[in-house]
Amino acid sequence: MQFHIENMTCGGCVRGVTRAIHSVDPGAAVEADPRARKLTVQSIKPGAEFLPALAAAGFDAKIQ
Numbered sequence: 001m002q003f004h005i006e007n008m009t010c011g012g013c014v015r016g017v018t019r020a021i022h023s024v025d026p027g028a029a030v031e032a033d034p035r036a037r038k039l040t041v042q043s044i045k046p047g048a049e050f051l052p053a054l055a056a057a058g059f060d061a062k063i064q
Contacts, residue, residue: 001047002064003039005054010034013059020057024050038064 008017014032021030021041028043039061041050047063054061 001041001043003041003047003050003054003061004037004064005039005059005061006037007059008032008034008037008039016057017054017059017061020053020059021050024053 005013005017008014011034014034017032017039018030021028021039021043025043025045028041028045031040032038041047051061051063
């Protein structure tokens, strides 16, 4: 699944969103592209389950 995260702009942001994703699914594979503001996640959990964790970490994410 892919997320668009407008305020993910640097390596620190990538670490923050990765921590948020792993708080929901520690086994998720995370690939981030801060330039494109795109986060790709491979997980058995549905995308909507990650949105509250991302929001709590300060990232306004939208499922693409």
